[in-house]
Amino acid sequence: MNFKKAFVLFVLFVLPLVAYLFFASGIHNFGKLPVLTEQVQELGQGEVRxxxxxxxxxxxxxxxxxxxxxxxxxxxxxxxxFHEFSDFQFVMVVPQGQEAAVESLKKEMGQLGDIDKWYFVFLSEEEIGETFQSLGSNISLDAHWGSPYVFLVDKDRNLRGRTDDEDEGVKYGFDARSVAEINNKMEDDVKILLAEYRMALKKNNVAR
Incomplete structure (x- = not known):
């Protein structure tokens, strides 16, 4: 009888604690997305930073x-x-002269819901090239100063990505034409980056 009671207590109390410590350790050790490039260039002199x-x-x-x-x-x-997460934004860099096309796009987007954290920044071709170059990636702009790839940049203007991607090795950006890539890779990396900041915020609150 004593053995049965001890076993039940072990299952009810000890195993959940062990599981918690295991997963907490996993988040702590593996929950950060690698920094690939530091200090990505700012976006001109506008309000979007x-x-x-x-x-x-x-x-x-x-x-x-x-x-x-x-x-x-x-x-x-x-x-x-994820748009309700504090300080999370979506920024699309566009060549100057495309303002009318972007306004049309925003109207289409607005019909599908809130777009308050979508920003479109108009830069010169030279500025676009400099900003893209500062990412330090292995990806190139096309002849129209665009790219199907999007990038994750943290609060310190560091490019985040993968150093051990199963397909590319070092993964600087995500091909946004591919719903599969967005679902299978980008979504996971966004979750990791946002979780990193959530954990940091909780630690700061506890410290206070």
Whole structure:
């Protein structure tokens, strides 16, 4: 009888504690997304800034009508589930002269729901090239100053990504044309980055 009681107590109290410590240890040791590049360049002199924000950064290029599909993919798969997280923003860099095309795009997006944390920044071609170059990635802009890839930039303007991706090795960005890549890789990495900041916020609150 004593053995049975001890076994029941073990199952009820000890195993959950062990499980908690295991998962807590996993989050602590593996819950940070690697920094691939430090100090990504700021976005010109406008109000939209990378510093102190967690940013999904993209480059739409000068053919907005042809590249807007990546915006809708991101809006559905990443923005809607996570946009309420504090200091999380989506920034699309666009060449100057595309203002009318972007306004049309925003109207389409607005019909699908809140887009308060979507920002479109208009830069010169030179500024776009400099900003993209500062990511230090193995990805190139196309002839229209755009890219289907989007990037995760943390509050310190560091590019976050993967150093051991099963397909690419070092993974700098996510192909937003691919719903599968967004679902299978980008969503996971966004969760990890947001969880990192949640944990830091909790630690700060406890310290106070």
């Amino acid at each position: 990378l510093q102190d924000k967690i940013t999904v950064l993209g480059f739409l290029g000068a053919q907005v009508d042809q590249t807007k599909g990546i915006v809708f993919n991101l809006n559905q798969k990443i923005y809607k589930p």
